Amino acid sequence: MRRYRRTNKHQQNIEQSYSKRTQQESEPNQGYEKPTQLPKLRRIIEITDFDAGEAIVHRIEQFKAARIDCYDVVIDGKLWQRRITEVGT
Template structure:
């Protein structure tokens, strides 16, 4: 068996003490249970106002809580669009539904 130097023994004692303190802290904190905050029903609201056709047209996307944390139930102008869809797909739908218009000049 190898001999341990005094410096190495002091280091081992310091590490053992910190491990014991961390374990004690974990045991004391085990009684405290963190309850995550409840998410609101309406999570996000996106309003798009288009001034291209003479009079302003406003389209409202309302993203409600769904059964998954990273998905939404989406209503467009009050009508259900998708029951469960992610934010990137919502933004893709916005991009595709607003086509480019040629300039009138």
């Protein structure tokens, strides 16, 4: 197996990149902000039904569940289903 000699310039570039990387990793992230706590009530969907002659409003509320891609669903104040997965996933 044949090895090629590294030039001084190439070796300096490698050393600079390693030193920059260690310096960046040792510095704390100045612009980092901790994400805010998500509210328990995540979404409200209101459906107005006009088929009965008068307006009937159904309220669907999606609450935070243990998993980030799931919701506890309450329809008109009654628990419908726990840990329903997000639509579209």
